[in-house]
Amino acid sequence: MTGGNRQTVQTTADTFAFKYALSAIAAVVAETATYPFDITKTRLQLQREGLIVGSQCNHGTCVPYRGMVATALGIVQEEGLTSIYQGLSAALYRHIIYTGLRMTFYEVIRESILKKEADGSYPVWKASLGGLTAGALGQFIASPADLVKVQMQMEGRRRLEGKPSRVKNVSHALKQIIAEGGYKGLYRGCVPNVQRAALVNMGDLCTYDTAKQKLLKWTTLEDNYVTHTIASAMSGLVAATLGTPADNVKTRIMNQPTENGRGLMYKGTLDCLVTTVQQEGFWTLYRGFVPIWLRMAPWSLTFWLTYEQVRRMSGAGSF
Numbered sequence: 001m002t003g004g005n006r007q008t009v010q011t012t013a014d015t016f017a018f019k020y021a022l023s024a025i026a027a028v029v030a031e032t033a034t035y036p037f038d039i040t041k042t043r044l045q046l047q048r049e050g051l052i053v054g055s056q057c058n059h060g061t062c063v064p065y066r067g068m069v070a071t072a073l074g075i076v077q078e079e080g081l082t083s084i085y086q087g088l089s090a091a092l093y094r095h096i097i098y099t100g101l102r103m104t105f106y107e108v109i110r111e112s113i114l115k116k117e118a119d120g121s122y123p124v125w126k127a128s129l130g131g132l133t134a135g136a137l138g139q140f141i142a143s144p145a146d147l148v149k150v151q152m153q154m155e156g157r158r159r160l161e162g163k164p165s166r167v168k169n170v171s172h173a174l175k176q177i178i179a180e181g182g183y184k185g186l187y188r189g190c191v192p193n194v195q196r197a198a199l200v201n202m203g204d205l206c207t208y209d210t211a212k213q214k215l216l217k218w219t220t221l222e223d224n225y226v227t228h229t230i231a232s233a234m235s236g237l238v239a240a241t242l243g244t245p246a247d248n249v250k251t252r253i254m255n256q257p258t259e260n261g262r263g264l265m266y267k268g269t270l271d272c273l274v275t276t277v278q279q280e281g282f283w284t285l286y287r288g289f290v291p292i293w294l295r296m297a298p299w300s301l302t303f304w305l306t307y308e309q310v311r312r313m314s315g316a317g318s319f
Contacts, residue, residue, distance in 0.1 A: 016104055016108070018314070018316070019103065019104045019107055019316065020100040020101070020103075020104045021100070022307065022310050022311055022314060022316060023099050023100050023102075023103035023104060023307060024095075024096045024099060024100040025306070025310055026099075026302075026303050026304075026306040026307035026310060027095040027096060027098075027099035027100065027303060028092055028095065028096065029302060029303070029306045030095075030298075030299045030300075030302040030303035030306065031088075031091055031092055031095045031299070032088070032092070033298065033299075033302050034295045034298050034299045034302065035084075035085055035088050035091060036072065036084045036085070037291045037292075037294055037295030037298075037299075038091065038153075038291075038295055039075065039084060039085075039086060039087060039153045040068060040071050040072045040075070040084075040288075040291045041247075041288040041291040041292050041295065042150060042153045042154070042251055042288075043071050043074075043075065043153070043154075043157065044066070044068060044071050044287055044288040044291060045247075045248050045251045045252070045287055045288045046154065046157075046251060046252065046255055047066060047071070068288075068290050068291045068294075072084070072291075075156065078156075078160055079156040079159070079160070083156045086152060086153055086155060086156055087148075087149050087150075087151075087152035087153040087155075089152075089169070089170055090145055090148040090149035090152050090170050090173070091149045093145045093148075093170060094142050094145035094146050094148075094149055095142075097138075097141060097142040097145060098138045098139055098141070098142035098145070098146075098197070099138070099303075100138075101134075101137065101138035101141055101142070102134045102135050102137070102138030102139070102197070102201055102205075103134070103307075105133070105134035105137050105138060106130050106131060106134035106201075106205050107319075109129075109130040109133060109134060110122060110126070110127075110130055110209075114126045114129065114130055121213060122209060122210075122213065124206065124210055127205065127206035127209045127210055128202050128206045130205065130206070131201040131202040131203070131204065131205035131206045131209075132198045132199075132201065132202040133198075134201055134205065135197040135198045135199075135200060135201025135202065135204075135205070136194050136195075136197060136198040136201075138197065138201075139193055139194050139196070139197030139198075140190065140194050143186070143187055143189070143190045143193050143194070144174070144177075144186035144187065145170075146189075146193055146250075146254070147177065147186065147187075147188060147189060147254050148167070148170055148173040148174060148177070150189075150251055150254040150255055151166060151167050151173055151254070151255065152167055152169075152170075152173060154166075154255055155167060174186070180258055180260075181258060181260070181262075185258070188253065188254060188258070188263070189250050189253035189254035191268070191269045192246050192249040192250040192253055192269045192272070193250045193254070195246045195250075195269070196243050196246030196247045196249075196250050197243075199239075199242040199243045199246055200239045200240075200242060200243035200247075201239075202242065203235065203238035203239035203240075203241065203242040203243065204235045204236070204238070204239040204296075204300065205235075207231070207234050207235035207238045207239070208231045208232060208234070208235035208300070208304060209319075211230065211231040211234045211235065212227060212228070212231040212319075215227050215230060215231060223318050225305055225308075228304050228305055228308050229301060229305065231304070232300040232301045232303070232304040232305070233297060233300070233301065235300050235304075236293065236296040236297040236298075236299065236300035236301070237293060237296075237297070239296055239300070240289060240292045240293035240296045240297075241289075241293075243292070244285065244286050244288065244289045244292050245273075245285035245286065247288070247292065248276070248284070248285050248286075248287060248288065249269060249272050249273050249276070249285075252265070252266065252272050252276065253266055253268075253269065253272050273285075304319075307319065
C-alpha cells in the first residue's frame with residue numbers, strides 16, 4: 001500500500017461515521033448472540049410487579065417467584081422457542097443507535113476533549129467521566145428504541161395473562177406510544193434509562209480501557225484476543241454491578257400502563273425506586289443481576305473481540 005493510500009485509509013478510519021459503523025457492526029453481533037439473557041432479565045424484574053396472579057402475598061396476590069433458569073425455560077415452554085428472541089428487532093435498532101454513539105462519543109472525548117496524558121496514558125478519572133458522558137448521551141438518543149424493546153419483550157406474558165396485545169412490531173409500538181402520549185411519550189423512562197447507561201458505561205468503557213492499558217504496561221501480554229478477553233470480563237462485571245439497580249427502575253417505568261401519557265404506577269424515577277424498596281425490599285433492585293451479568297460478560301466479550309478485530313481489519317487500529 002502506498003503512502004497516499006495509507007493516509008486515505010487512516011483519514012477515513014478517523015471519521016465519526018466510520019467509527020460509528022464499526023461499533024454498530026460489533027453491537028449487532030453481540031446483541032444477537034446474547035439476547036436470550038436480556039429477555040430473561042426483563043421478565044425476572046417484572047414478574048412480581050403489581051402483585052398479580054398466583055399465591056397470596058402481602059394481602060394481595062403475586063406470581064410465585066421464578067429464578068433465572070426457570071424463567072427462561074418458562075418462556076420457551078409457555079410461549080414457544082422463538083419467544084426467547086421476542087423484541088430482538090427493537091433491541092438491534094437500539095444498539096445500532098446506542099452503541100454506535102456511545103463508542104464514538106467516548107473516542108471523541110478521549111482523543112479531542114479530555115485527551116490522553118503526554119506519555120499516552122489515560123487516567124481513570126478521565127476514563128470514568130468519558131464513559132459516563134458517552135453512555136448518557138448515547139442512551140438519551142436511543143431511549144425510544146429501548147422503550148419499544150421492553151414493551152415487546154413483555155407481550156408473551158400479557159397473552160398468558162389474558163390481556164390484549166399491546167404492540168405488534170417496532171413501527172406499531174412507536175405509533176401507539178405517540179398516539180397515547182405524543183412525541184414526549186417516546187421518552188418515558190428516559191431519566192432512569194440515561195442514569196443506567198451512564199453507570200454501565202462508566203463501568204464498561206472505563207474498566208476495559210484502563211484494564212487493557214495496565215495489562216499491556218504491567219505484564220508481558222500483547223494487544224491481542226487474550227488481553228481483550230481479560231479486560232472485557234472485568235468490564236462486564238463492573239458494568240453489571242453499577243447498572244442493575246437503575247436497570248430495574250428503568251424497566252418498571254417503561255413497562256407500566258399509562259393513561260394520557262402518564263404512568264399509572266409510578267410518578268417518576270424516585271417514586272419507583274422508593275415504592276419498589278418499600279414493597280419488595282432493597283435487594284429487589286438487584287433482581288436479575290445474574291442474567292444481567294451472565295449477559296454482559298459474553299456480550300462484552302463478543303463485542304470487544306469483534307470490535308477490536310473489525311477495527312484492525314478496516315485500518316482503524318486498536319481501541
